[in-house]
Amino acid sequence: MKEATAVYYRNNDKKAQVRVPALIRYVCFFYITVNPVCSS
Secondary structure, eight states: OHHHHHHHHHHHHHHHHHHHHHHHHHHHHHHHHHOGGGGO
């Protein structure tokens, strides 16, 4: 059970590592359109 949980968390970490930078990029891109300060 513990091993399965570890695998589950590892898979979630990989998904999070992919999703989070894309989300930040999307938010920053949206923010740039509103306020150019973010582009610096």
